[in-house]
Amino acid sequence: MNFDWTVEDREIKTxxxxxxxxxxxxxxxxxxxxxxxxxxxxxxxxxxxxxxIGYLGIGAGPVAGSDTLGLMAGQEELARxxxxxxxxxEVTARIFAGLLRCFGGSGHAGNILEAVExxxxxxxxxxxxxxxxxxxxxxxxxxxxDGSDYVVNGKKDFVTNGPIADCLAILVHVEEQIAICVVExxxxxxxxxxxxxxxxxxxxxxxxxELNEVRVPRSQVLGPISDRSPLExxxxxxxxxxxxxxxxxxxxxxxxxxxYSGLHQRSGKPIFAHQEIRFKLAEMLTLSQTxxxxxxRAGWMCSVSDSEAATMVRCAKVFAxxxxxxxxxxxxxxxxxxxxxxxxxxERGYRDAKYAAVAGTTSERARMAIADDLxxxxx
Ligand SMILES: Cc1cc2nc3c(=O)[nH]c(=O)nc-3n(C[C@H](O)[C@H](O)[C@H](O)COP(=O)(O)OP(=O)(O)OC[C@H]3O[C@@H](n4cnc5c(N)ncnc54)[C@H](O)[C@@H]3O)c2cc1C
Numbered sequence: 001m002n003f004d005w006t007v008e009d010r011e012i013k014t015x016x017x018x019x020x021x022x023x024x025x026x027x028x029x030x031x032x033x034x035x036x037x038x039x040x041x042x043x044x045x046x047x048x049x050x051x052x053i054g055y056l057g058i059g060a061g062p063v064a065g066s067d068t069l070g071l072m073a074g075q076e077e078l079a080r081x082x083x084x085x086x087x088x089x090e091v092t093a094r095i096f097a098g099l100l101r102c103f104g105g106s107g108h109a110g111n112i113l114e115a116v117e118x119x120x121x122x123x124x125x126x127x128x129x130x131x132x133x134x135x136x137x138x139x140x141x142x143x144x145x146d147g148s149d150y151v152v153n154g155k156k157d158f159v160t161n162g163p164i165a166d167c168l169a170i171l172v173h174v175e176e177q178i179a180i181c182v183v184e185x186x187x188x189x190x191x192x193x194x195x196x197x198x199x200x201x202x203x204x205x206x207x208x209x210e211l212n213e214v215r216v217p218r219s220q221v222l223g224p225i226s227d228r229s230p231l232e233x234x235x236x237x238x239x240x241x242x243x244x245x246x247x248x249x250x251x252x253x254x255x256x257x258x259x260y261s262g263l264h265q266r267s268g269k270p271i272f273a274h275q276e277i278r279f280k281l282a283e284m285l286t287l288s289q290t291x292x293x294x295x296x297r298a299g300w301m302c303s304v305s306d307s308e309a310a311t312m313v314r315c316a317k318v319f320a321x322x323x324x325x326x327x328x329x330x331x332x333x334x335x336x337x338x339x340x341x342x343x344x345x346x347e348r349g350y351r352d353a354k355y356a357a358v359a360g361t362t363s364e365r366a367r368m369a370i371a372d373d374l375x376x377x378x379x
Contacts, residue, residue, distance in 0.1 A: 051119030079248020084203025096123030177224035
């Protein structure tokens with residue numbers, strides 16, 4: 001294991017930080033309150049900037065042989081700068097494009113992948129079925145072949161980028177198998193629901209979608225695939241992205257708490273001089289370093305196809321998600337009344353912090369899978 005950044009990794013970090021000058025940071029602030037049109041424009045502009053420095057093409061995600069650590073070097077910076085932009089970008093460049101790369105590759109999917117790398121396209125992936133619709137397969141949508149088209153029916157909950165996506169990958173059942181329909185909004189019968197209001201990450205647009213007898217040409221359907229590999233790929237990729245979202249959020253939060261504790265004075269000295277504040281900062285740094293190392297170890301294990309990689313990704317996600325909640329809470333305590341005011345960075349971080357534990361593989365499901373793996377390996 002060697003977690004030192006290579007020259008290329010350092011370069012991508014430097015180029016990434018270089019994009020975000022003062023005017024870009026203001027633009028990012030606007031993302032948090034933007035309406036859908038503005039949100040789409042801002043996200044598209046940043047995708048183009050990120051494409052120009054090669055960020056959208058680095059690393060295919062947690063795939064064997066891929067430069068997962070190089071990718072994480074960049075992800076850490078972007079997640080630290082803006083959690084919302086990070087999620088919108090990673091859903092496009094790693095989750096949506098990763099799915100197409102792994103299960104499509106050429107033809108229609110190939111053209112879309114090129115558009116993603118140029119920063120010309122916002123992608124979304126629809127997997128989660130609505131609660132009221134639960135059945136054993138867990139996909140909430142079915143498709144059947146009718147001539148040269150698949151016909152798709154169903155509903156999906158929570159689609160990140162849903163209302164602003166140029167292209168959606170929708171997972172459906174074809175009898176017992178899984179297929180991925182790659183469609184553009186505007187297709188007859190495809191209804192993109194209104195934007196959902198969320199607790200945190202307010203600069204990301206999320207919606208439900210509904211499919212009513214949507215006809216998708218066969219050339220735009222990947223599969224059917226007889227095993228659960230698309231779901232396994234998605235869970236791993238998504239969980240690693242959410243881990244890095246937590247790592248970035250923790251770093252942003254600590255930087256703000258550190259700054260505030262030096263500037264704000266009580267009892268005649270900066271609050272940093274009070275032991276109670278110092279202890280909190282020390283604990284926050286410990287949680288930050290541990291989350292970061294666990295994330296890198298999980299990423300490295302993915303890139304060398306270690307048989308425990310999936311377990312380690314879950315461990316990293318659970319740890320980083322819960323660490324980000326603890327760090328956000330301690331930071332709020334340090335900033336006290338100022339931190340509690342709506343609209344400041346601590347208050348936003350406190351709301352964002354809950355997301356990673358409930359999205360992707362929830363902490364409960366992750367712990368169950370970790371325990372299953374532990375019992376299988378060490379009996
Ligand atoms: C803002 C946001 C964006 C999202 N974006 C996307 C997206 O782009 N695409 C997409 O497909 N999905 C997306 N999701 C969905 C997300 O991945 C799911 O919310 C997540 O997987 C949890 O599923 P659920 O909400 O249905 O919870 P449930 O699965 O219903 O879980 C409810 C509770 O029960 C527990 N639980 C569930 N099953 C078990 C079990 N077997 N044993 C023990 N405990 C269990 C869970 O841990 C949780 O505490 C998004 C969600 C949010 C909130």
